[in-house]
Amino acid sequence: MFDVEKIRKDFPILSRKVNGKPLVYFDNAATSQTPQQVIDVIVDYYHNYNANIHRGVHTLSQEATDLYEQSRQKIQKHFNAKFSHEIIFTSGTTHGINLVANGFSSILKKGDDIIVSALEHHSNIVPWQMLCERTGANLKVIPMNDEGELVMSAYDRLLSKNTKLVFVNHISNALGTINPIEYIIEKAHDSGAAILIDGAQACPHIKPDLQGLDVDFYVASAHKMCGPTGVGMLYGKEAWLKKLPPYQGGGEMIAEVTFEKTTYADLPHKFEAGTPNIAGGIVFGAAIDYMNSIGFDTIAKYENELLQYASQKLLAIEGLKIYGTAKNKTSVISFNLEGIHPYDVGSILDKLGIAVRTGHHCAQPIMDYYKIPGTIRASFAFYNTKAEIDTLVEGVKKAKMMLS
Structure with missing residues (x-):
């Protein structure tokens, strides 16, 4: 069985706090975290x-x-x-x-x-x-x-x-x-x-x-x-x-x-x-x-669960749009809140201990295609949890309330 809590114990950084909040690390597409064994x-x-x-x-x-x-x-x-x-x-x-x-x-x-x-x-x-x-x-x-x-x-x-x-x-x-x-x-x-x-x-x-x-x-x-x-x-x-x-x-x-x-x-x-x-x-x-x-089949299955869960929860927020809805995709969600700059949302999330990436992600032609300045990108790894996704969702709701 896949035991995410046991796996999380391998990663020392996941136990630290950022701005007084437990770290929620959703910038894995930029750099993944490193287990103690490594x-x-x-x-x-x-x-x-x-x-x-x-x-x-x-x-x-x-x-x-x-x-x-x-x-x-x-x-x-x-x-x-x-x-x-x-x-x-x-x-x-x-x-x-x-x-x-x-x-x-x-x-x-x-x-x-x-x-x-x-x-x-x-x-x-x-x-x-x-x-x-x-x-x-x-x-x-x-x-x-x-x-x-x-x-x-x-x-x-x-x-x-x-x-x-x-x-x-x-x-x-x-x-x-x-x-x-x-x-x-x-x-x-x-x-x-x-x-x-x-x-x-x-x-x-x-x-x-x-x-x-x-x-x-x-x-x-x-x-x-x-x-x-x-x-x-x-x-x-x-x-x-x-x-x-x-x-x-x-x-x-x-x-x-x-x-x-x-x-x-x-x-x-x-x-x-x-x-x-x-x-x-x-x-x-x-x-x-x-x-x-851990096994790549196991990793893929679990990360897909996180992707589906996060997509459903985020899309329930009024005014939130996900960019990139391919039938075949991995655990990355790029999204924006209507009328709010992604950088502002990312800054508020950081104050809540949530690490996401904002901007064009070194893929400016994609942003030009959608006619947007950038997105908020949450990228999940096998050591992330659904509870962390819930924290992200609440953080996005808070950012929307503060910035609207």
Whole structure:
């Protein structure tokens, strides 16, 4: 049985107070909280193993290297990548996207098309705009509808022999929409295009099978998955990673250096220049272990219960509108109160100890579509409760009364 109260005891921060009120943390789409089991691994690394990796013959270096590479293998197994060297450690999802965009600078040419969707985070828009400026490629956009779903018939029409790359998020951070990436990937490949999926919002809720999806690139961040900030992963098919040039130069990514010529290291080190976030990489694996101990099917089922409960309770408030009503969505609710700025509501909720996100959520084109300045976003994780949702609902009612 899923015992949310037992799970909550794993998260020290959930017992603290904010502004004299018990913390209600509903900003999980930005950053999830970290359980004690994962915090302990951070402490253990610095207590017992702190050394640079891949470079030393001494015991600490070898032990730290083993832990780091074991974590890479955990990530490979979790995402079902074919090889561990297809997992590149990054500083996060944004780093992974920029790495791929930089690599394609030497592949794209003027007149090529690349496709993004209207539901993207700025991190999956701006790097591709910069790529188009460098190469002369054309950026095309899959439109969305009022429910916050992508229009697949329009996607079909955008694809052509000129399409070289497609970039779509797995789940929208602003609306919670789960995109039909299986279809998107298949159609991209039918057109001869490569495809990158931004999995930052998906990985806390589901367990992607990268070989099953047949995706070319997939990116994610540890801090969305009960792990630390400043570390993430880029998955790339071996053939693509061998084709792309290195993103940065420095130590570790080289095979041999002379002043006449440098040759590059094999995968994955070709893309991992410099001293990495060693503790972060190790702890990323520990965070995945923790989430797998609960089970992603269990997490998805419980979070869907929270989504349905919260949607029903919030919609009972007169003048409240939810943006993003896709049939297939995860535990994110973006909403507004009629005639009230979202920032004002968020400020009052904070005084009540309730953490939500307000603004455009780094997805300004979505807000432009709805012709709004932003939304109040409540995003739920498996350690949240229905009682906390009740607190949110009462807080929104109070904010409405104060601001109307």
